[in-house]
Every structure is written in C-alpha cells, then in structure tokens.
Amino acid sequence: MRSLLPLLVAALVAVTAFPDGADAVWTPIANPGTLLVKQVGNFAVIVYSNAGPRKHRPLQLVAVVGGDTQPVGNGVTDYRLVLAVNNTDTGSTAMYQCVVRGKPGSRATTWVLRSSRYIRRRHS
Numbered sequence: 001m002r003s004l005l006p007l008l009v010a011a012l013v014a015v016t017a018f019p020d021g022a023d024a025v026w027t028p029i030a031n032p033g034t035l036l037v038k039q040v041g042n043f044a045v046i047v048y049s050n051a052g053p054r055k056h057r058p059l060q061l062v063a064v065v066g067g068d069t070q071p072v073g074n075g076v077t078d079y080r081l082v083l084a085v086n087n088t089d090t091g092s093t094a095m096y097q098c099v100v101r102g103k104p105g106s107r108a109t110t111w112v113l114r115s116s117r118y119i120r121r122r123h124s
C-alpha cells in the first residue's frame, strides 16, 4: 500500500489546512471499485451478516457505491462506505452505510466494523 502514502499525506495536509469541524476530514474515495475498497466492503458485509442476535443474515456485497476515508493516526483509516447488498434469500438489493476502521497492508492491526445501518431498499 506504499502507493497510497502520497494520497494520505495530501489528505493530512488538507485536513491541517482546513480544520473545519469533524466532518471536514472525510475525503471522497475517487475509485470505489479498487480491490482494497471492495475488500473493506466485503469485510463489513461478512461481519454484519454474523453480528445479528438471531440467525445469520443471507447478505452478499454487490458493489461499493461510494464512500469517504478519514485518517485516524498511525496509518489507520476509517472507511465510510455506501454498499449495495444483495439478500441472497429474496434476491432484493438494499443500500447500507458502514464505517470500517483498519490499516491497509498490516496484519498486526485488527479491522473493525464500527457501525452499519440500513439506508433503503433498491430496485434491481
């Protein structure tokens, strides 16, 4: 993930230059189709699918629709993603927003799903 370093530095510089409230540090993800972003989205869906108090939810990531990132220090990043998620039982697709925290390329740091919420049904 060395190639992401200049981007991260640029984001940090931007944050320093515009300390404009908590939300100002989120930077839009230019390409939500990259493997890393898809992996983060998949992680969120897998954790969410197994986090319910009842049975496993039959959910599958269709696509990462968009998102933002926010550096939180020590190379750790928050990914706030909008996900199109398929219910493989019913075949219906819905939109979810999640926030995942992790450090790309690090095995020492555990990835965490910090929040996830249903946004709306999507007709497919």
Ligand SMILES: *[C@@H]1O[C@H](CO)[C@@H](O)[C@H](O)[C@H]1NC(C)=O
Residues within 6 Å of the ligand: 062, 086, 087, 088, 089, 091, 092, 093, 124
């Ligand atoms: C949703 O899952 C069902 C069952 O696996 C599959 O037939 C359908 O193609 C999936 N839809 C999308 C949009 O991935």
